[in-house]
Amino acid sequence: MPTGSRTWGGTTLTDRKAARREQLLAAGLDLLGNEGIPAVSVRAVCRHAKLTERYFYESFADREELVLAVYEGVAAQAHQALVDAVPDSSRDPEVRAEAAVTAFVELMLDDPRKGRVLLLAPTTDPTLSARGVSLLPAFAALVREQLPTRTSELDREMTAIGLVGALANLFIAYLNGTLEVSREQLIAHCVRLLSRAETHS
Known part of the structure; x- marks a missing residue:
């Protein structure tokens, strides 16, 4: 045996x-x-x-391997939460945006540890920063898939990358206390960003 x-x-x-x-x-x-x-x-x-x-x-093998495993575990949860939130691309853009933002907020803010690991820790650790950059395309792809196909693939790609960056910085500011708004205001603003992009792309 x-x-x-x-x-x-x-x-x-x-x-x-x-x-x-x-x-x-x-x-x-x-x-x-x-x-x-x-x-x-x-x-x-x-x-x-x-x-x-x-x-x-x-x-x-060492401390760095553990830190990276923790980070990748949270990133995988965040990615899956977004995938599960918008399974039906035929729904109204604002409904899809609200579902995605709410799912992300529930993961990142209801358990602030996960928000700090995914969004704040990479700002002080080069290894996590590099890993975060490598994961960006996967998150951008989720946003890009929700954008109308009437625009070029390149325009959709640039819009998606810009939105991911904007949303990440909003959450970072919220988590580190430099953005003093209510949770409801944060969600509403993020939903407007996403739904406008989906409507006007």
Whole structure:
């Protein structure tokens, strides 16, 4: 029987390893999302997860690999939330825009840790900044797919990239406290940006 398949206490070694990895990722999300990049060290993550460093290195080569895994996990959740929010492109542009913005707000603001990880952490960490740039096309593609096809592909691409940048900066300003508006005002403004682009593109 393969080592990973052997059971102990009702679970396999593979299952326990996966559970420890999730504990470490959860600890990384807490530290990165609440205290920022400087708070994330191997020792701090292990202490927060109540695991030894031995188990940290079982799942991650170093601190940077954990931080990147936390970031990519949140980015994947954000992308999926947007995909799920606008499954029907035939709906009214404003309805689609409101569904997308609301889904993003629920993920980023209802759990501010995720908003800080996805939008604020890359501003202070070069590795996350580079990864964020590489993920931009995937988010821009979601916006581009909602834009009317009567304009050229290039125009739609530029509009989508511009909208993603504008929306990201609005959320960054909201999360870091430099934009003092209500949640409802933020959503309404973002919806107007998206729905106008969909109407006039």
